[in-house]
Amino acid sequence: MSKANGGLTEEELKSFWMPFSTNRLYKAAPxxxxxxxxxxxxxxxxxxxxxxxxxxxxxxLGHGRKEIAQAVYEQLCTLDYAPSYQLSHELPFKLSRRLLNYLPDDFSQVFYVNSGSEAAETALKMALAYHQLSGKTEKVRLIGRELGYHGAGFGAISVGGIPNNSRLFPNQLQFTDRLPVARGDNPFIKGEPERDDTQAEKLLELIEKYSAETIAAVIVEPVSCSGGVLVPPEGYLKRLREICTEHDILLIVDEVICALGRLGHPFSSVERFGVIPDFITTAKSLANGVIPLGAVFVRSGIYDVFLSKSDTLVDFFHGYTFTANPAACAAAMACMDIAEREGxxxxxxxxxxxxxxxxxxxxxxxxxxxxxxxxxxxxxxxxxxxxxxxxxxxxxxxxxxxxxxxxxxxxxxxxxxxxxxxxxxxxxxxxxxxxxxxxxxxx
Missing domain, CATH: 3.90.1150.10 (Aspartate Aminotransferase, domain 1)
Incomplete structure (x- = not known):
């Protein structure tokens, strides 16, 4: 056992395959x-x-928040687990209503997941299923953006645009494409680059290439964080929204990083950029990293189609064992208490x-x-x-x-x-x- 290895044996140090890491360099000097x-x-x-x-x-919210730890502890002592299939507990309903208070009335539903990756996968599946239920069965194509990041699942890497995240994984989703990188033309730009609608209007070229009748959804981040903190030009999201609305294409805004205060608002797509997407995904800060928790916010008209058009008792065949985990929901409620109290x-x-x-x-x-x-x-x-x-x-x-x-x-x-x-x-x-x-x- 070596003190240089944090008290771990060599066998212990070798045993954890660290994600997105230079394992060979890290383990040489951990x-x-x-x-x-x-x-x-x-x-x-x-x-x-x-x-x-x-x-x-x-x-x-910073680290070591005892209020969050206490909320999780008390929840675990009361109800440690509850399934969300055909049954639930009260907290996700209370949390949903509280979160929705920060969004326009256009949004009526929250679907809980365990990560940003799962949030993106869920929104993509919802978009595809919505069009199928609406009778628009040719709308199967998903559009992402170069250097975009939406997680590590197959759906996410199929629409994501970071080459190393996908190059070793063949057999990705078939009907996908990507918009070009959205960023300023010059270095050292402070904040948003000047308006340049030509970047968002690259979507029109994809519509001409594939036909709007085949495109189900577009998914983008307000800022491409994992792609290099790339800031799109002013008005980019608004122009994308206009094009998507005109051509009956759903818009998914991935706010896994940007929501809950990172850009100065609870939901930046709505308040900072003036856009109402069809779906908003979030995760990371929802429970402050304490327990995995993510969410998809859904416009009411989309949810209504699932209720009215489904030909089975189950509205949407999708979910996870740990959806709306009681301890995770308790952590998120405590996080909201702190964020609201401290502004x-x-x-x-x-x-x-x-x-x-x-x-x-x-x-x-x-x-x-x-x-x-x-x-x-x-x-x-x-x-x-x-x-x-x-x-x-x-x-x-x-x-x-x-x-x-x-x-x-x-x-x-x-x-x-x-x-x-x-x-x-x-x-x-x-x-x-x-x-x-x-x-x-x-x-």
Whole structure:
């Protein structure tokens, strides 16, 4: 047993196949997280590490919230599990109504899942089934976007646009295509790039190619976070909505990361971008990363078709064993209590200007190719390291920042930032200072 391995044996260290990770490099020099509170993790070496990425885009309320832990504990002591097939418990109904209060009356239903991946799969299946029940049986094609990310399932990678996520997996969904990347033409744009409807209007080219009668749905993120924090031009979502409405195509907006305060509103597609999608998916911050929980918000007209057109007793043949898990619902209710009491759904709007100026102060630092931001999100794109595998330089920066007490996220050649919504301006300064120092040391 080695102290350098966090007290694990070599056999134990080898046994966990870590997801989306450089296992061979990590296990040669592992770091471990032992505790978490507020903005900070504590490592196995006793070091405090500021969380500048909300765990994995999900711990928006910060860590160690005793109110959430207490709610989960009390729920587990009362009702630890309840099936959602033909039976349920009260919490998902209460949680649904509370969440729907933040959306227009167009939305009437919430379908619970366990992750953002499952939320995307569910929305895609709902879209296909809706058209089948409506008698539009040729509407089978699904449109995603290049560098989009909607999870790791086969439906999600079929419409997603990050090449490494799909290149080793043949036999994906047959009837799919992708819009081009939506982003500004120039580097170092602050916030949304200037309006450019030609990017959204690429959908018209796909409609001409396939015919609107064959396209079931379009799925996009407000910001392509895992694709590199790519911010579409102003008006992009609105123009997509107009085209989808005109051609009877359903619009799915994936707010797994962007909902619940990340862009300064509970639901950014509606409040920040002025769009009413047919489906909104969310997950990560719904239970603050404490317990897996995701949700699909559905417009009432779509739900009504399932009720009125189904020729079986079961409305929708889809669901999961852990749908609306009691402890997960209790965690989400406690998260809403905290966010509402502390005004965290709108905190990003208050900090956005300061955050923007801070992250763009890194322009001119060694190796920095571009910086993008919106809300409390930022992506710092680096020049690739010559002679190394793609992403090696950002991986180095990730490791070095951790050693200096800041956790960031390496996404290919982009360093992503997504701090908890409880962050203060002094904390932002600390993150930027560490990044500036470590960028200067990179070769």
């Amino acid at each position: 770091h471990f997280l032992r505790e978490a509170s507020g903005l900070y993790f504590k490592s196995d070496k006793g070091q405090r590490v500021m969380d500048a990425v909300s765990g994995l885009w999900c711990c928006s 965290l759904y709108y905190r990003a709007s208050e900090l956005e200007s300061y955050w923007e100026q801070a992250v763009h102060s890194l322009r001119g630092s060694p190796h920095v190719k571009d910086i993008r931001n919106l809300g409390l999100l930022a992506g710092i794109e680096l020049v690739p390291a010559p002679g190394e595998l793609p992403g090696y330089r950002t991986w180095q920066l990730f490791r070095n920042c951790f050693e200096k007490g800041v956790l960031v996220r390496a996404n290919g050649e982009v360093l992503a930032l997504c701090p908890p919504l409880i962050i203060e301006t002094s904390d932002i300064d600390y993150i930027i200072n560490v990044l500036s120092d470590e960028l200067g040391k990179l070769k």
